[in-house]
Amino acid sequence: MVIKMIMIDNRLKVCADMVSGNGIVCDVGTDHAYLPAYLIENNICDYAIASDINEGPLKFAQQTLIKYNCKNKIQLIKSDGLKNIPSENVSDVVIAGMGGETIAEIISGTQWLKSGVNLVLQPMTRAGYLRKWLYNNGFEIAEEKAVIQDRFIYTAIRAFYSGYKFNIGKVTEIAGRINIETDAGMKYCQNQLSKINNIAMGLSKAGKTEDSQEYQRIAERLTIMMEGKMNLVSEIYTYIDSFAPFSTQEKWDNSGLLTGSMNKKVSKVLVTLDITNEVADEAAEIGAELIIAHHPVIFKPLYSLSENEPSCKLLKSGISAICIHTPYDVAEGGMSDILMNLVGFEKSEGILEITGQRNKSYGFGTIGVASQEYMADALAEKLKNILGCTIVRYTDGGKPIKKAAFCTGSGGNLIEAALNQGADAYITSEVKHDQWLLAKQRGISVFDCGHFHTENIGMIRLCKMLAADFSNIEFVMSEVNKDPVKYVL
Secondary structure, eight states: OOOOOOOOOHHHHHHHHHOOOSSEEEEETOTTTHHHHHHHHTTSOSOEEEEESSHHHHHHHHHHHHHTTOTTTEEEEEOSTTTTOOOTTEEEEEEEEEEHHHHHHHHHTOGGGGTTOEEEEEEEEOHHHHHHHHHHTTEEEEEEEEEEETTEEEEEEEEEEOSOOOOOOHHHHHHTTOOTTSHHHHHHHHHHHHHHHHHHHHHHHTTOHHHHHHHHHHHHHHHHHHTTOOEEHHHHHHHHHHHSOGGGSOTTOOOEEEESOTTOEESEEEEESOOOHHHHHHHHHHTOSEEEESSOSSOSOOSOOOTTSHHHHHHHHTOEEEEOHHHHHHSTTSHHHHHHHHHTEEEOSOOSEEOTTOOTTOEEOEEEEEEEEEOHHHHHHHHHHHHTOSOOEEEOOSSOEEEEEEEEEEOGGGHHHHHHTTOSEEEEEOOOHHHHHHHHHHTOEEEEOOHHHHHHHHHHHHHHHHHHHOTTSEEEEOSSOOOOOOOOO
16 A cells, blocks of 8 residues: 655745644645645644635545545635634644735634734735734734745745734835745845845936935845844934934933943843843843843932942943833833733823923823723733733722723823823823822722833833844843832732
8 A cells, every 4th residue: 555645845844844733723725735634644733624715625625635544634614714714722823825915814804813823824925014914913923934936935924913013114024034044035035135226226216315215224224134244232222213212202301322332233132121230130141232121220310329230230241221211101102002002902092191392292191992891890800911910909980991091100190181081991000099089089990000010011012023123133021120019919
């Protein structure tokens, strides 16, 4: 008896290598069901679902299952995307051989993909669109590989839902997070670089000088990555300044480059909420050249210096520090927006407090609307789970919560502003006794989730955002910077 061994092309082989095998694998748009049959034959998974929108491919798929003796381990389902797919025990979803827009559309209509499912995506076209869509909608790209198939170079993406939404830069959108140490990866990036240079040239000939210069800068960034060159602190500073302008900081704040040099080369960055002595030591131990923190390491005027001060430790170790305090607080998509998105509210109109600069584009706090109503106790539990709080202090306003105000950090003084915006609830921290009484009297639910927990999520998101756009730099979240408050339960 001749045992038939199934063969798959390079594209599908790369996809197969990205499958976790922790449960059922669903192959969307399966065609002949070659991929699920390969997964079963090679013991990558024990059971699979093969789906397609048309009957024809499913008939071919049936023949494949018979030929390779796996019809008892693969279920065939006619389905438009994932609409008819049972979600129970599905660990991996593979969507290969479609356009980037189609893949995004299939993902967008499937809520259960947000529950830890490993996504393996192989766009034939518009990979840049798919990358941007994933990050914009709370999905994180964990891995990306280039693959050569015949005369063409494609990309395969492994992604999962993290809840952190952000915009990516043009370099990441165009070239992705491809491993350039492989021949296919380098060729992919070379192709993308050629396209970028052609666009820049075309824009220049059309007299669109500024647009052309922008694409030239994108080409320079990609070239630095491809050549393995190190970025400078100044490049990261400029990147942060593009979405959280340091010029928007409050007069009492001290954000910016607070230690070190703009010209320092960077290969590793430590991201943290606070710069403590322990964090300074951590940065030195892991070999970080730069720390990015929310709270300024130098805040109040210094009248004396001790070698045990965190700022002195950084100077002695030659570590630069960028602190992004109020610019990140008031930026569109900043701290409060991050908290709002993670809790599952969609941004509405309104800023709780316009900054001292009286610029209506910037301010503290934001307003969000939920797709469902929450009672106060249920929302408190959700906040505790999402933020990892030890406790959540709250007062019950006595009515369902649909519209909520959010302000990270010390925001107890903005309860009145939340009321003026018509909010049913206010999520913040550091609420004082008289403010609790006001909330109770005025019938608004208020939640105090702690300063550390409402703001650390913003730094986690920033770490992910930087890692996505500077693939040649290692970004690490601090492990020693934790909530300084202890609780007795």
